[in-house]
Amino acid sequence: MxxxxxxxxxxxxxxxxxxxxxxxxxxxxxxxxxxxxxxxxxxxxxHPELFAYRPMLTRTFIEMVHAQDVAEIRQMLEVRQPASFGQIAAKETTIGVMSSKDAYKRLDEVFEHVDFSRCTNAVMVGCGGRPFTMFRIHDQTPVFEIIGLDVVADAVETANI
Structure with a gap:
């Protein structure tokens, strides 16, 4: 089999x-x-030879995520009134694997276990082009400054669109 x-x-x-x-x-x-x-x-x-596909599949996955990031960020930039990411996050996606709304909601457990009440600054390592965790921290905590870092240049570029 x-x-x-x-x-x-x-x-x-x-x-x-x-x-x-x-x-x-x-x-x-x-x-x-x-x-x-x-x-x-x-x-x-x-069949460890299947791991030879890893580089190609990694590039493909990055392309997919970047395309979804760009498309959804463009939609977000069209919103003209103040809104939280949770309000405007896409509920469905035709590009990627997980919608922005699902990615945003999967962080629920973090906020059940982490007390941000005395946190004034946060750094998100591996923020990605759609920095869900940063948006969630912004929407749900008093954190004043949130800095996003990512080693993938395209992710940082997309986040800055």
Missing amino acids: LNSWKDQLEGFVASAGERTPTELINGIRDIGVAMGHDAGEALLNS
């Missing part, structure tokens, strides 16, 4: 040039969901 999954995965990845980054990443995710966690782990353990 593992060889069947391997063939399906390699066939799908071989068609990468015909697919958008979102189609490729979501397709691989769908194959992974269909095979299940245990079969996926067994496949990678028995």
Whole structure:
């Protein structure tokens, strides 16, 4: 059965040039969901050559996230009245894997466990082009200054649009 999954995965990845980054990443995710966690782990353990796809898939994922960042930031910049990110975050996406609203909401647990009441400055390392955590800290805390850092130049550029 593992060889069947391997063939399906390699066939799908071989068609990468015909697919958008979102189609490729979501397709691989769908194959992974269909095979299940245990079969996926067994496949990678028995076929380490599949890791050769990592650089290409990493670049593809970065392209997808950047495209989603740019599209959603452009939408946010069209908002003319004061609003929190939670109010204007996209509820659905056709570009990426997770909508901005879902990414924003997944931080709920952080605010159940971290007390920001005496925090006046924050630094977000790995902020990304849509710095959800920074937006959430801004929306929900008295933190006065929030600085975002990222090693991906495109993410910083997108955040500055």
